[in-house]
Amino acid sequence: MLPSEFAALEPFTPWVLETERERYSKRLASSMEEMQAFYDVAFPLLEQASEHLDNYPLDELPEPERNLLLLMFSLVNVSFPVEVWKQARVPDSGAAYMDLVVEPKV
Amino acid sequence: MPHFAKPSAGSWTEQYPELGTSPVNYEDSIDPAYYEAEREAVFKRTWLNVGRVEQVPKTGSYFTKELAVADTSLIVVRGRDKEIRAFHNICRHRGNKLVWNDFPGEEVKGTCRQFTCKYHAWRYSLDGELTFVQQEQEFFDLDKSEYGLKQVRCEVWEGFVFVNLDPNALPLREYLGDLAKGLEGYPFHEMTEVFTYRAEIGSNWKLFIDAFAEFYHAPVLHMKQAVKDEADKLFNVGYEALHYEIHSPHSMISSWGGMSPPKDLSIVKPIERVLRSGLFGPWEAPDIGGLDPLPPGLNPGGHRAWGNDSFEFFPNMTLLIWKPGWYLTYHYWPTAVDRHIFEANLYFVPARTARERLKQELAAVTFKEYALQDGNTLEATQTMLKSRVVTDFPLCDQELLLRHLHKTVADHVKEHTDAAQ
Ligand code: FES
Ligand SMILES: [Fe+2]
Numbered sequence: 001m002l003p004s005e006f007a008a009l010e011p012f013t014p015w016v017l018e019t020e021r022e023r024y025s026k027r028l029a030s031s032m033e034e035m036q037a038f039y040d041v042a043f044p045l046l047e048q049a050s051e052h053l054d055n056y057p058l059d060e061l062p063e064p065e066r067n068l069l070l071l072m073f074s075l076v077n078v079s080f081p082v083e084v085w086k087q088a089r090v091p092d093s094g095a096a097y098m099d100l101v102v103e104p105k106v
Numbered sequence: 107m108p109h110f111a112k113p114s115a116g117s118w119t120e121q122y123p124e125l126g127t128s129p130v131n132y133e134d135s136i137d138p139a140y141y142e143a144e145r146e147a148v149f150k151r152t153w154l155n156v157g158r159v160e161q162v163p164k165t166g167s168y169f170t171k172e173l174a175v176a177d178t179s180l181i182v183v184r185g186r187d188k189e190i191r192a193f194h195n196i197c198r199h200r201g202n203k204l205v206w207n208d209f210p211g212e213e214v215k216g217t218c219r220q221f222t223c224k225y226h227a228w229r230y231s232l233d234g235e236l237t238f239v240q241q242e243q244e245f246f247d248l249d250k251s252e253y254g255l256k257q258v259r260c261e262v263w264e265g266f267v268f269v270n271l272d273p274n275a276l277p278l279r280e281y282l283g284d285l286a287k288g289l290e291g292y293p294f295h296e297m298t299e300v301f302t303y304r305a306e307i308g309s310n311w312k313l314f315i316d317a318f319a320e321f322y323h324a325p326v327l328h329m330k331q332a333v334k335d336e337a338d339k340l341f342n343v344g345y346e347a348l349h350y351e352i353h354s355p356h357s358m359i360s361s362w363g364g365m366s367p368p369k370d371l372s373i374v375k376p377i378e379r380v381l382r383s384g385l386f387g388p389w390e391a392p393d394i395g396g397l398d399p400l401p402p403g404l405n406p407g408g409h410r411a412w413g414n415d416s417f418e419f420f421p422n423m424t425l426l427i428w429k430p431g432w433y434l435t436y437h438y439w440p441t442a443v444d445r446h447i448f449e450a451n452l453y454f455v456p457a458r459t460a461r462e463r464l465k466q467e468l469a470a471v472t473f474k475e476y477a478l479q480d481g482n483t484l485e486a487t488q489t490m491l492k493s494r495v496v497t498d499f500p501l502c503d504q505e506l507l508l509r510h511l512h513k514t515v516a517d518h519v520k521e522h523t524d525a526a527q
Contacts, residue, residue, distance in 0.1 A: 020471075046380050053460030061460070069460050076467050079377040080475055084330060090475050091330055096482035098448075098474050102302035104456070106463060 002071070003052065003064045006045060012038045015074035016067045020100040023077045028088050035078040035088070042075045058106065069106055110346050110409070117503045118350045125509050129498035134512055135310035136492050140519065141443035147522030148421050148515060149175040152355075153261075153268040153281050155423045155437065156182060160265070160298050161215065162190055166232055169215035170195055170205050174447075175440040176271055180258060181205050181221070185232040192260035192269045193234050197223040198253040204230070221255075230255050265294050285356045285417055288403015289427075293396030297432060297453040301470040303477065304449050309484035311422060311438040311446040312511060317480045318424055318436055319416070319507035321345045321361060327479055331385070331472075336373040349407030350506050355420035355514045357507045360406055363413010363429050383465035385472045386413060391431035392455035418507055420514055431455065434473070444488050450477060 001013050015038060017023045027035065049072055056065055081088050115121040134140050156171045161182075168183035179195035181204065197204045202225040207214050220237065221230045229238035234255035239248060259270040261278035263286060268278050275281065307314060317323065325340035332340060349360035366386040371379050378384040391397055404427060405412040416426040424436040432454045439447040452470055457463035501509050 043376065043380075046377070050381075050461040050464060056460070058457055058459055058463060065460075069463070072460075072464055073467050076377065076381075076464065076471050079375065079468075080471070083375045083377060084333075090478045092327070092482060093478035094482040094485070096305065096307075096478050096485070098303045098305040098450075098478055098481065100301060100470070100474070101304045102300055103470075104299045104301070104463070104466070 001064065002068050005052065006049065006068055008041055009045065009068075009071060012042065012071065013067070016070045017074060018070065020073075020077070020103055023074045024100075026074070027077050027081065030078075030088060032081065032086065032088070035081055039075065039078055039082040042071065043079075046072060046075060061106070066106065108346060109343075110348055110407075112503075118347075118506045119503050119509065122352055122506075122510070125506070125513055129500045130509055130512055131498050132491050132512075133494075133497060134515060135312055135488070136443065136494075138443045141310075141440070143519045143523060144515060145175050145440075147518045149173070149271075149440070151270075151272045151275065151518070151522075152421050153270045153275065153278050154421075155266050155268050155419065155435070156180065156192075157267045158265050158294075159190065159262060159267060160295075160300075162267075164217070166217045166219055167215075168205070168218065170213050171269075172211065172213055173439070178271075179203060180269060181255075182260065182267060182269070183232055187233075189233075190260060190262060190267055191233060192258040192267075193255035194258060196256065197225065197228055198236060198255070199223065199226055199228045199239075204255070264290060264292070282419065283356060284353045285351065285358055285403060286419070288406070289401050289417070289425075290403075291396060291401045292404070292427065292433075293394055294433070294453070296392075296394045296396070296455050299454045299456040299466070301452040301466070301473075302449065303451075303474060304447065305477075305481055306441075307446055307448050307481050307484055308444060309446065309488035310444055311440040312515065313484045313487055314436075314438050314446065314448055314480070315418065315422070315424065315511055316505075316508045317484060318426075319357075319359065319418055319511065320505045321347070321359070322502065322504040327483060328476055331476065333373060333375065345504060347504060348405075348409045348412060351406055352506075352510055354510070355518075356418060357510050358406075358415055358417045359507055360409070360415045361413055362409070362411040366413065366428075366430050377468060381461075381465050381468050383468045385469070385476065387428045387430050387432045387469045388454075388462070388465040389430060391429075394431070394455055397431050418511065420511075432469075444492070448477075448481065 002009055049068055113121045119127055161169050162184040165186050168181055171180045181193045181195045184190050195204050202223055203210050204221050204223055227240045231237050234257055236250045236253040261268055263278055322345050329337045347359050347361055351358050363386050367389040368374050382389045404415050414428045418424055422438045426434040435451045437449045454466050
């Protein structure tokens with residue numbers, strides 16, 4: 001599913017999600033342990049993934065590369081709970097929601 | 107000790123004596139009668155930004171805009187002559203909503219050659235003419251030329267599409283005035299990659315503008331967004347703007363932007379360090395023309411520490427331009443005295459590489475984390491304002507734009523009620 005250099009990320013492919021809404025929902029449905037485990041493997045590969053992906057034009061990413069990018073979007077999404085919040089929800093956000101209704105295609 | 111000079115009047119607020127410095131009454135955010143007056147006096151009479159030209163790129167491209175505050179829905183469409191027009195979304199036969207998909211209350215967009223009513227198939231051209239009536243011979247001397255769609259004033263400024271329900275309104279450019287003029291030439295047309303957020307907020311629309319028209323709350327409400335040492339520092343320093351300007355009914359606040367890129371990398375989160383992006387956007391500006399030099403209306407104080415300017419175009423559009431070359435708009439669409447739909451758009455130069463796209467993703471996700479805190483806080487504010495236990499609130503010099511907003515709405519409401527008497 002992912003480029004072979006990124007085999008270490010294969011256990012986390014459920015985080016390969018098409019939309020921000022799905023990524024954010026998965027974040028809310030995950031425990032801190034699950035997100036931490038994903039982050040611990042993915043974050044050290046972020047720079048290498050960016051470098052790898054930059055070999056391709058953004059609108060012509062092969063399937064494994066596109067999956068890798070979507071996975072990195074999820075990493076961005078969980079970076080807040082892991083790096084600062086220590087919880088899945090944004091503190092002080094209560095029942096408030098905010099939907100991303102238009103997002104750039106990849 | 108202030109970090110930035112204040113005007114010779116002593117404060118930003120005292121430069122505008124008509125605003126006064128006394129506490130401000132917030133009855134205007136809880137009184138249903140006032141809300142009704144606002145709908146007439148403000149939203150049916152001022153220019154409202156409903157989108158951008160990129161949303162109607164070619165002949166027949168259209169989108170609908172629900173304007174609950176004015177009890178209507180509009181169709182914005184590009185005609186064969188390339189003109190963008192706006193119409194009330196109502197069929198002239200028996201008043202069906204003309205353009206909608208499965209759910210009449212939801213906004214839609216698309217491309218078509220003409221509009222056909224779902225009810226009895228009357229058709230309208232892209233410029234609003236009635237072109238076809240089913241079983242026309244059954245009607246009584248029906249003159250089709252008298253049954254075109256009801257048109258609404260529609261004008262474009264720098265690619266922003268505005269409508270006005272008042273046929274006698276001043277032309278858009280005149281209405282937008284000097285603050286807008288100072289932004290002309292900014293490369294908005296290059297920043298076509300958009301993230302659109304939407305939320306329903308349980309507060310009066312003005313309360314959300316209040317939250318985005320001052321940054322005094324940022325080091326407090328958003329404290330946990332920064333790493334610990336930085337948060338403590340920000341809290342102790344507080345917030346001061348570089349510059350304010352009011353060209354009533356519009357206003358602006360100019361601010362510093364110390365994090366793009368930050369002098370000290372240890373003050374930002376690890377993901378920001380790797381992606382070189384964050385709340386203030388990607389740290390490096392995109393490679394396009396029009397950013398250097400900037401139009402004269404940006405960084406009006408001429409400060410070296412400048413980071414962003416936020417413009418409040420009355421009544422409900424915020425336009426926030428960041429130094430590294432991207433911008434945001436916020437719109438606050440009232441649906442009741444204590445509810446509104448909040449919409450935020452983030453506009454970037456389209457990413458060419460995955461890395462650029464990841465930077466934008468981080469900026470967008472970060473924006474959402476902040477905005478959720480703001481939105482939720484407003485619901486708490488609304489419920490307590492409603493108690494009327496306290497009715498008047500002291501606003502500080504950094505809350506100048508709020509003072510101006512509430513007074514401007516009040517002036518419109520008063521002028522309108524006086525005229526009606
Ligand atoms: S209401 Fe539209 S055709 Fe009858
Ligand atoms: Fe805020």
